[in-house]
Amino acid sequence: MATARQEVRPWPALWALVVGFFMILVDSTIVSVATPAILNDFGTDVGNVIWVTSAYLLAYAVPLLVTGRLGDRIGPKKMYLTGLTVFTLASLWCGLTSSIAMLIVARVVQGLGASMVTPQTMAVITRIFPPDQRGKAMSLWGATAGVAVLVGPILGGVLVDGLGWQWIFFVNVPVGVIGFVLAMRLVPDLPTHEHKFDLLGVALSTIGLFLLVFGIQEGQKYDWGQITGPISVWSLIIAGLVLLGAFAFWQSRNRNEPLLPLALFRDRNFSLANLSITTVGFAVTAMAFPLMLYAQAVRGLSPTKAALLLAPMAIISGALAPFVGRLVDTTPPRFIAGFGLACEVGALYWLSQIISPDLPIWQLLLPMALMGVANGFMWAPLGSTATRNLPMHQAGAGAGVYNTTRQVGAVLGSAGIAVLMESRLAHYLPAMGGGAPGGEGSAAGGKLPEALHQGFSDAMADSLMLPAAVLLIGLVAALLFATPVRRQPAAAAASGDREGLRG
Template sequence: MATAQPKPTPGVAALPVANRGLLTFGVMLATIMQILDTTIANVALPHMQTSLGATADTVTWVLTSYIVASAIAIPITGWLSDRIGSRNLFLLSTVGFIIASALCGMAQNLEQMVAFRLLQGVSAAFMNPLSQTVMLDINPPERQAKAMSIWGMGIMVGPIMGPVIGGWLTDNFNWRWVFYVNLPLGVICIALLWWLLPSRPVRKRQFDIFGFSMLSLGIAGLQLVLDRGQTEDWFQSTEVWIEMLIAIIAFWMFTVHMFTAKNPMFDRDLWKNRNLVTAVLFMLVIGLVMMATMALLPPMLQTLYGHSVFDTGVLLMPRGVGVVLTMAISAQLVQRGLDPRWLVGTGFMIAALSLWEMTHWSLEMDSTPVILSGFIQGLGLGMIFMPLQGMAFATLPPQYRTEGSSLMNLTRNIGASVGISLVTTILSRSIQTSHAALAPNISAQTFDGLDPGFLQALGGVGQTAYAMADAEINRQAMMIGYLNDFWGMAIVTALSIPLVIFLRRPKGPAEKPDPAAAGH
């Protein structure tokens, strides 16, 4: 159990620094650099697939391996930070991230790429919660809402700007530069952190190896079910059954252990904080919807609409514009006294509306619906993030910040990993079933007055005509698959809106810790 911390004092930061502005730049550079890597590779996937000898199903491991590795490593951030010091952990993770980025750029096959992305994901896991904790620690209570707004912009805009930067690098250099670009940025980041970054006190704390093992096993088992299910025919396969049982048993044992162990991985008092628990559930939905959407759209725009890699990134940019716009406005509205719960609820409604609009897309449309729906979705996401973070951390005692941040980042990563795997699976199955339903309707018999043997008599020309018809059926089936994914994400987003009623409005940035969350 952590010892009680002093109540935050207005005007005084928990960890004062000599140059807060420059350190903020360094911390945000690290945050944006690692969060970009969750999506910067998306638009380059078709190029990687060819270069690495992967298939359309297996190349997505480049995305999910990074996210899963981060999800598994995030829970030990708090323990490592206490054990070796938050400054040392931040610096080590940044150096590891840069080395892993260089290795990813040099990968020669899919196996190497997945291994290096796992290393990159483990390094990145610690950067997000530590950066959030630093932003809270170096700012006095009355500036923490603004600090979270700045941090949130990096978290939300990073994945959206990733495809733009990745597209430009792929078009003008090659896909390997989506990883090499981290090297010069990383050197600047390490220099600033080495110079200015303070450290939280080091304290010895027992590591919950059983809880960590069960959580890691559960996450890995669930991801294997989602990744292997489609190729192994789901529960017709013994392998998938075994992986699912391992995941269920591991998650169950982790849950029981969490509420019965003497020193669990996450302090039990975290689960008594209503705002944090609700925010964790919201982050699960944000990870699922946002990251799954960003994984779907690049291949859709390139394959079905014929856009270049860079043009695809540009078409996705309006999301970032919407996020920045409403995030800045939200921060001002909260400071002026607006109940942040209204912003969160409205943001989710707008995001659900944008996904519903995407279910009306067609193969004949131009780029306007893509731009408009992306901008609207960005408006909704920007309204959610800062108020949600503010409500979660305003009621959380300072000593729990790193663990609370780790928990929220963990659930966002799990949501992203599960979301990408689910939408990929739904897309594949929808293409198969839609093609099977559409194909019988296209034959010589369906055209009035056409002799069934006419196309066969044409020889090669007739075969070409059949191939063209089949290609069009594939396009239509693929479009149906994407629309099914959009429907699913719209429903999940809409169903999450009632969670707002469980949020409690904080009294202010320096609010007295929630009695339900302060059991120390």
Template sequence: MTGPSVAGAGARRPLWLIIVACSVPMFMVALDNLVVSTALRTMAVDLDASTEDLQWFVNAYVLSFACLLLTGAALGDRFGRLRVFVAGIALFTLASIGCGLADSSGQLILMRALQGLGASAVMPLSLTLLAEEVPDKKRNLALGLWSAVSGLAVALGPVVGGAVVDGLDWQWIFWINVPVCLVAIPLALTVLRDSSLADTRLDLLGMLLATAGLLAVVWAIVNGEDEGWSSAVILSAFAGGAVLLALFVLWERRAPQPLLPLSFYRKRAFVFSNLVSASMYFGVFGSIFLLSQFFQIAPVRTPLEAGVLTLAWTLMPMFVAPVAGALTDKVGGGRLMALGLLLQAIGLAWINLVATSDTPYSRMVGAMVIAGIGMGLVFAPTAAVVLGSVGPQHRGKASGANNTVREIGGALGTAILSSVFVHYGDDRTAQGFVDGMRPGIWIGVAVVLVGALCALAIPRPRPEPGTPSAAAEERAPDRTPSSATP
């Protein structure tokens, strides 16, 4: 049940303005997940940072973000989704200011962790607020446009990072968040309406167990390559995380208001959509991590030049995702996801087959376009199927769960493909890099194909003519949700 509206209960807002209000903050946090990577070498000099410090400049954000997504969604359900969304934007921006002012590695790592905390509220709630505000018949199109903005953040992360480092100082990768916040907060408060679940109590024990368990697992994933996957500390972290997550599941079975209702996992569409997300982020983002470096070494290019070359891949979802969102109901989300993952696998395999120490870019650009189209075919249908598989009151929790699985998949893919790379090659020469990259990307191809098979198992909802659900769809009004009970 939704709580009282905060912003203009009776006012109708243009669809494009609602999408912008939900997407701009999400763009900011998604961009910051990637933009730091291209500035690491400059940070190392200015802050006298060790290799371990550089890893934590990235991992501090990833850890707090991935581990607190469920909690961010739950806080929105309890205290108001818009309220927590805006608080997340504010915290993220204050932490960005702290990053820009940091003059030591310790300060920057702390501020990056606080950025991740703010982002953990922004990301799932941006999707939930969008689904709440948009009329049912336009929801999948809106999700496609939201996914396009997310894809744009992925595309621009390396480019923005390279441009800022080349033209300004590394601190500006954080200062650019401030004007975005100055626009995003009043826009959200003006355009969006608050909602919450009536009589909701926080599942505090569930939050503690889920956060601690995910923290242990994600920490083990991001540190596995450096510590050694078979080392005592990594195995202990995995074991401890598994025990905590098992206790979390046992508690959720009896919790009166669970953080993550286990009934979600009796829904085939929800389960397989999450498997699709995990496999896509594992294979694709692990591969992009290697390819972004490949373009800097074979032949030697600047980070900005390498980032620009990846745009043939990463910009495609911006154009494809809205179309995929509009087609989800007609074609079926599972079919679009399967096609998208198949195209990604073809693109990755093509790149792997032609990659050499001096491959002309012209031989790779076609593969990157195909992979990018595939990525765009997965983003929007996944969001639509995940939200459509649960009731309106559970969209926040479903979004938080899907984002968590996605981030863990990406972290695991980057870690495992990096470990394979180190085993078979090195980054001292172009040929050494290719030798290490090839087996890593083949693993990415295999995981993406497994995801395609999972996508084919997603059922396509087909209400029978004359049933209440079909009749309800036919007479669904074009409206935005109000504070009334759904």
């Protein structure tokens, strides 16, 4: 057993995996800072450009339940390498596109690649680290997630200013190649488990989620009325909800192997962690759009300077990761995650109250710093709490569920913030018709006329209240976590050796 332990080397394997995981999460938010540039280049509107993010998030979220199972069946390493290859090639395609429609299609393929990669990172942690060490491992995973979604806009700003928006995608190519080589050399081949696939569940969840997101995001564009013929915005939303309800019912009745193993939700902490991470995915994705548009359209900041507003978040979150990792293994998770979520709610509310045309930039950095504290404390305890009690043969399925709920939150956050921004712009600036920089009735791709600054600032400030409100649900869920039963290190390690380090 000692020999197997030396061969596997969990920490190098984890570091290799987080390279690809980091790149994929960066792409969830990197487009937000490039929104004005893409608006200007393609001459489109804010709704279409937000589809560049929503299409990626939707294609990322929907297959996660399947790709987690595929990782269990054919091996997480093979699945990870396949997904990384698809993602890297699709990134090249994104940078080479010449129309907004083709960019959206390329982002769908990119999202499919991302969906193959993400569950494998979490499943490998669950299988190669014993439970008493997973807190430290999950802190690295959580710090990667927290920092990546914040680094995305910063990196995007630098690339857009220096090389053009296409380079937010081209930069993935060398990173993808490096990640592939590292994973090939350092990630172990783990035992596989046979799984059947619920094709009806795949169809119901895919179509239902697409209809729901499309209806929400396009609602303002069609004034919440008819899209074409008998098809209305509300009919799409209702049909999506009905199909998702049918999906849940089918999962409860499927006696073979359901796509969504509802038995996992019998664990209280798994259920609550999934609810909480959904709200985190919603908020982190949603907050970047109004902030970046305000910074560039009202304050006239370049993409790089606008993105640097998020620097305090990334720096503080990364610095706190080792400290929080030690806490996760010794402190009840409700205290750690609850503190982080409370800080995030407070920071978003604070930001919504101070945004104005003439606000000194340094005052914006204060709530950003508080968001850094929040992100440092949110990600690791939520991930480790969700996975602590997962049975080894369902590590991939559990990781798929957890990452699905996070990504569904991100998809709904992208769609929801688009609706609210357009609605508030129509309220404060009716002459813009709910547009944004680059859209009809505005200064294309640049700073707005001064007469529009106050109304635009008020619209973006109001929009930030949505992610703050949604996060309150996640905060309540985290405060209801049960204190996990501590297992003896020796017994835990033996358990990890038997399953994760075998062979």
